[in-house]
Amino acid sequence: MDHEDFDVIVVGAGFAGMYLLHRFRQMGMTARAFETGSDVGGTWYWNRYPGARVDVESMQYSYQFDEELQQEWEWSERYSPQPEILRYAQHVADRFDLRRDIQFNTRVVAAHFDDQAVNWKITTDDGKQTRSRFFVLAVGCLSSFNKPDIPGLDDFSGNSYFTGQWPHTPVDFSGQNVAVIGTGSTAMQSSVEIAKQAKSLTVFQRTPNFSIPAHNRPQDPEYVAYFKANYPELRAKAKTVYGGLLDDFDERLAVETPREEVEAVLEARWKKGGLTFLGGFADMLYDHRANIIAADFVRDKIRSIVEDPETAELLCPTNIIGGKRLCVDSGYYKMFNLPHVQLVDIAGTPIERITPEGILRGGEVLKFDSIVYATGFDAITGSYLRIDIRGRNGRALKDHWEGGPRTYIGMAVAGFPNMFTVTGPGSPSVLTNMLPSIEMSVEWMTEAIDTMRRKQKRVIEATPQAEADWVAHVNDVAKGSLRSTVKSWYNGGNIGDKPSVFMPYIGGLPAYVRKCDEVVENDYRGFELL
Numbered sequence: 306m307d308h309e310d311f312d313v314i315v316v317g318a319g320f321a322g323m324y325l326l327h328r329f330r331q332m333g334m335t336a337r338a339f340e341t342g343s344d345v346g347g348t349w350y351w352n353r354y355p356g357a358r359v360d361v362e363s364m365q366y367s368y369q370f371d372e373e374l375q376q377e378w379e380w381s382e383r384y385s386p387q388p389e390i391l392r393y394a395q396h397v398a399d400r401f402d403l404r405r406d407i408q409f410n411t412r413v414v415a416a417h418f419d420d421q422a423v424n425w426k427i428t429t430d431d432g433k434q435t436r437s438r439f440f441v442l443a444v445g446c447l448s449s450f451n452k453p454d455i456p457g458l459d460d461f462s463g464n465s466y467f468t469g470q471w472p473h474t475p476v477d478f479s480g481q482n483v484a485v486i487g488t489g490s491t492a493m494q495s496s497v498e499i500a501k502q503a504k505s506l507t508v509f510q511r512t513p514n515f516s517i518p519a520h521n522r523p524q525d526p527e528y529v530a531y532f533k534a535n536y537p538e539l540r541a542k543a544k545t546v547y548g549g550l551l552d553d554f555d556e557r558l559a560v561e562t563p564r565e566e567v568e569a570v571l572e573a574r575w576k577k578g579g580l581t582f583l584g585g586f587a588d589m590l591y592d593h594r595a596n597i598i599a600a601d602f603v604r605d606k607i608r609s610i611v612e613d614p615e616t617a618e619l620l621c622p623t624n625i626i627g628g629k630r631l632c633v634d635s636g637y638y639k640m641f642n643l644p645h646v647q648l649v650d651i652a653g654t655p656i657e658r659i660t661p662e663g664i665l666r667g668g669e670v671l672k673f674d675s676i677v678y679a680t681g682f683d684a685i686t687g688s689y690l691r692i693d694i695r696g697r698n699g700r701a702l703k704d705h706w707e708g709g710p711r712t713y714i715g716m717a718v719a720g721f722p723n724m725f726t727v728t729g730p731g732s733p734s735v736l737t738n739m740l741p742s743i744e745m746s747v748e749w750m751t752e753a754i755d756t757m758r759r760k761q762k763r764v765i766e767a768t769p770q771a772e773a774d775w776v777a778h779v780n781d782v783a784k785g786s787l788r789s790t791v792k793s794w795y796n797g798g799n800i801g802d803k804p805s806v807f808m809p810y811i812g813g814l815p816a817y818v819r820k821c822d823e824v825v826e827n828d829y830r831g832f833e834l835l
C-alpha cells in the first residue's frame with residue numbers, strides 16, 4: 306500500500322510540533338504528530354529536574370501567533386519554572402485542541418522516501434507504518450540526552466537520575482549524600498535546589514563555566530501590563546535584534562571604550578542579570594581583548610562570592626566567556642560557601658568508574674545515595690540521526706551528514722524531498738530566543754507548502770548547489786566568532802565521535818530572516834518545485 310494516510314507527518318510535540326499542527330489544520334491539511342513522551346511540551350516535558358527554568362525572560366519566551374493567547378496567559382516569575390512552562394504548553398494544546406492529532410508514547414524509528422509513490426513511509430516503534438506527502442522534523446535541538454559512557458554506570462546500587470529524563474514523581478533528597486556530575490546550565494540550576502535538601506552535595510566539575518545571576522523575581526504587574534499593551538511593537542522590535550531577544554544592546558566596541566566605562570557597563574549588566582550580559586559591546590564575542598575584560602570581570606565576581614580561595618579558583622573558567630552558552634543561575638557560586646557542599650575537580654583526575662557504592666576517582670571511592678547526571682545533550686543533530694532517515698535512492702541522512710550537518714537555510718536537505726527541519730542545523734536556533742525562531746521556521750515552511758499547493762506542485766526539494774552554498778556561508782560566518790574556537794555542544798565538541806562543525810547559523814536572526822525572505826521573493830530560489 307502506498308496511499309497517503311496523512312498530508313503531513315510531524316515528529317515531536319514540543320512547541321515546534323504543536324504550532325505545526327495548528328498551522329496545518331488552519332490550512333485544511335491532515336497532519337499526525339508522533340511523540341515519544343506521554344504529553345506535549347518537549348523540553349519542558351522531559352527536563353523536570355529541580356530548579357529547571359528559562360534563561361530567556363518569560364514575557365518573551367512564549368508564542369505570539371495568537372493575540373488572545375498571549376494576552377490571557379500569566380507568567381508568575383521573571384524566569385518561569387518548568388512546571389509553569391509545561392502548564393502553558395498543555396494550555397495551548399487544550400485551547401487549540403491539538404492532542405487529537407498527536408499519537409503519544411510513540412517513537413519514530415525510520416522514515417524512508419518512496420521514489421515511486423513520491424511520499425514518505427514512516428515507521429514507529431509500535432511496528433506500524435504510516436505514509437504522508439510531507440515529513441516535518443520538529444525533534445528539538447536539545448532533546449537527545451547524553452548518557453555518559455562512564456564505566457560501571459549501571460552498577461550503582463543507589464539512585465541514578467538523568468536530568469533530561471527526570472522522573473514524573475517528586476524526588477526527595479532529604480538526608481542523602483548526593484553527587485551531581487556536570488557544571489552546565491542544568492547542573493547549576495539543579496545543584497542549588499538539591500543543596501537545599503541534601504545532607505551533602507558533591508559537584509563533579511570537568512570544565513568550569515561562566516554564569517551570570519538571574520536575579521529571578523515575581524513578575525512586576527506594571528511590567529506585565531506594559532508588555533501586554535505593547536506586544537505588537539515589542540515583538541516586532543525583538544525580530545530586529547541579533548538573538549530575537551529584546552534588551553538594551555550597544556554597538557560600541559569595548560576595545561575603544563575607556564576601561565573604567567567598560568567595567569561600569571559590566572557592573573550594571575551583572576546587577577541586571579541574565580543572558581544578555583555581554584550585550585553592552587559589539588566586540589565581546591569577536592575580539593579576544595574585549596572578551597578577556599568580561600571574563601576577568603566575572604572571574605573577579607566568582608572570587609568575591611566564594612569564600613574558600615581554592616574552590617573559587619577551581620570555579621573560575623579559563624576559556625572564552627560566551628564561547629559555551631552562558632549560564633544564568635540563582636545562587637550557584639554562593640552555594641559553595643555552604644558547609645555541606647563541595648566541589649571535586651575532575652579535569653586532571655577523571656572519574657574512573659561508578660561502583661555499587663559511589664564514584665571511583667583517584668583510587669578512592671566517594672560514597673553516595675544518589676548520583677545526578679547533568680551531562681548535556683547530543684545537541685542539534687542527535688535526534689535526527691537517531692531516526693533511520695533515507696531520502697532519494699535510499700540515501701541515509703547519516704551518510705549525507707557524515708562530515709557534519711548539511712541543510713539549505715536550516716530547513717531542507719538536498720536529496721530529501723518534501724522533508725523540512727524546524728530550527729534545523731544551519732539556522733540560528735539555539736543562538737536565539739527559541740520561541741520566535743520556531744514560529745518563524747514553522748511559518749516559512751507552511752507557507753512554502755501552501756505555495757506548492759496553489760501551484761499544484763507535488764515536490765519541493767533543495768538543490769545540491771544551494772545546500773553547498775548555504776553550508777559554506779554558515780561556516781564562513783562562524784569563523785569570525787570566538788565561539789567557534791571553543792569546544793562546546795554548538796560544534797559537537799561535547800560528544801566524542803561527532804564531526805567538529807559549528808552547527809547553528811551565527812549570522813543572527815534578522816540576517817537569517819532576510820535570507821529566507823529572499824528565497825521566497827526569488828520564486829523559491831535554491832529549491833526545485835516539481
Ligand code: FAD
Binds near residue numbers: 322348350414444739
Ligand atoms: P523540543 O521541545 O525538544 O521537542 C521535541 C520533541 O520531539 C520531544 O518531545 C521529543 O520527545 C520528540 N521527539 C524527538 N525525536 C522523536 C522521535 N524519533 N519520535 C517521536 N518523538 C520524538 N530555549 C530558549 O530559547 N530559552 C530558554 O530559556 C531555554 N531553556 C531551556 C532549558 C532546558 C533545560 C533545555 C534542555 C532547553 C532550553 N531551551 C531554551 C531550548 C528549548 O529546547 C527550546 O526553547 C524549545 O523548547 C524547543 O522546542 P522544540 O519543539 O523545537 O523541541
Ligand code: NAP
Binds near residue numbers: 492799
Ligand atoms: P552542557 O552545557 O553540555 O553541560 C554538560 C556538563 O556535563 C558539562 O559540564 C560537561 O563537562 C559535563 N559532562 C558531560 N559528560 C561528562 C562526563 N563523562 N564526565 C564528567 N562530566 C561530564 O549541558 P546542559 O547543562 O544540560 O545544558 C545544555 C543547554 O541546554 C544549555 O547550554 C542551554 O542552552 C540549555 N539549558 C538552558 C537552561 C536555562 O537556563 N534555561 C537550563 C538547562 C539547559 P565538559 O564541559 O567538560 O564537557
